[in-house]
Amino acid sequence: MDRTISVSRRGLMAAGAGLAAGGLAMPAIAQGAPLRLGVMLPFSGTFAALGENILAAMEMYIAEKGGRLGGRQVQLIRLDDESNPANAVSNVNRLVGRDRAEALVGTVHSGVVMALVQIARERQIPLVIPNAGNASATGELCSTSIFRSSFSNWQPAYAAGLHLAKSGVKRAAWMSWDYAAGNEAGAGFRDGLRAGGAELVRSLLLPFPETNFQPLLAQIPGLNVEAVGSFYAGGGAVQFVREYAAAGLKDRFPLTGSGFLTEGTLQGQGAAAEGIKTALHYGDGLDNPKNNAFRPAFKQRTGRDADVYAVQGYDAAQILDIGLTATRGDAAADREIARAIRAARIDSPRGAFTLSTSHNPVQNMYLREVQGGENKVVGIAAEALADPGTGCRMS
Structure with missing residues (x-):
């Protein structure tokens, strides 16, 4: 069972100071050692279904790659953040401290994700955000180590x-x-x-x-x-x-x-x-080869229909794989990882997309109409739309 320690909201705002004071250090890569991937998502509470679909699609992608990302066997470290900002700092401390995570994926709640953003910026740990759409993560707090597989609000x-x-x-x-x-x-x-x-x-x-x-x-x-x-x-x-x-x-x-x-x-x-x-950026009936393969595979694996959250989880794993493949699995090579991801055209069930200079998806925004209980794609509302990335000064 995941154990969390309650901290104040003021503590959340001071995430960087608390994490730095803990003297946490990233482990050296041992020859053939598995990649320790920390996955911080809600697995209980209001957003539990979102977290489960994100993780299930990540696991599906990793399985498609023979259990590896960037050539390294993956050891998933799953942590329930309960969508609770008060526990965010202690949860991140656990992942990068005791659990020695080398890369991170998380999360759904915009308040919780800020602790992940802070540690990724300070320690240059690769972080892929599979949902939270708050502007600051790819705006004024952007970093070479932070990527989003979802959207901005x-x-x-x-x-x-x-x-x-x-x-x-x-x-x-x-x-x-x-x-x-x-x-x-x-x-x-x-x-x-x-x-x-x-x-x-x-x-x-x-x-x-x-x-x-x-x-x-x-x-x-x-x-x-x-x-x-x-x-x-x-x-x-x-x-x-x-x-x-x-x-x-x-x-x-x-x-x-x-x-x-x-x-x-x-x-x-x-x-x-x-x-x-x-x-x-996703909808029912979206017809492309990647989505036509993704939906039945996800259904077979989980018994559930794929949704936008599953797509974002699948692509979070894809993004990490692209970056780590370029560095032969070295998660500490943040600039090389960023260069590879920015240069990539990501083949997604939503349709191919790239990342902007602030590391937010440049993607089609589909026009969907509710028809017979489905969000049917009926057109494109905005093609290859990039978020402004206001305030981003990538170092």
Whole structure:
């Protein structure tokens, strides 16, 4: 059983100091020694299903490579972070200290990932982020040792706004929780609208994780807008979509936004979600050779349908493999790893993508429409979209 030690939120902000003070050192590579890969994901709580799909797809890729990454046998060190920022520093200390991890993959929660980002920056330990979309990880805190296999919060929302503007919408509103992910997505939606010649009229925000949507929904008819963009996920997204339709707004003000609005939530949303268009880097029915092989293989291995989280996990392993292959398995050769990954064209189930100079995917954002309980890909909302990487000064 994984053991964690509770620390304060202030301790999380001081992650670097605590980790440095611990005197942790990376082990020398022994001839033929396995690669100690620390995988820090949620395996319990709200995001457990996301963590399990990310890990299962990673394991599938590693199995396809004969149990190796970069030519080295892989020893996976699995740690449940419980999506709890208070335990993040002690969990990272465990992985790079007692467990002597040479490379890291994690995590889902943007608050938890910051402890991983801090140690990767300070110790130049390769880190691949398989979900958390916070801008700072590939923005002002970017590093040669940090890579993302997922998205930035800005990307899918930008694509949704751009699609709206190109479809003829001139004025739109934004609804989300008032926290980092929602605000970063809101900025992307605004930028996408502007790029297409449209205007963001109003942002209607609710404190996270409150779900009293009615006062915000009541304002929409008086805003003189043609559509509404949004960023919600999980149970909040289920309730929001249902209440939006029940308020009689769905047909009057088409709802769109980041794909997480309808990703993994369609069963609970039911008919209220039908016809909603969102933007994301993966979707149902995506037809390419890699995805056509990936989906049945993942289903056979897990008994579950592949989703965007599985794709991000599979590609996290791919990214590590590319970098480590270039260094013959030397995880400490951070600059050589970074050069190889930046030069690569990654063959993904989402479609081939590259990484930007700030190490965030440059990828298609697909337009998806809910049809018969699936997020069917019906077009491309933004092709080869790169995150701005604001503040990134790669050393």
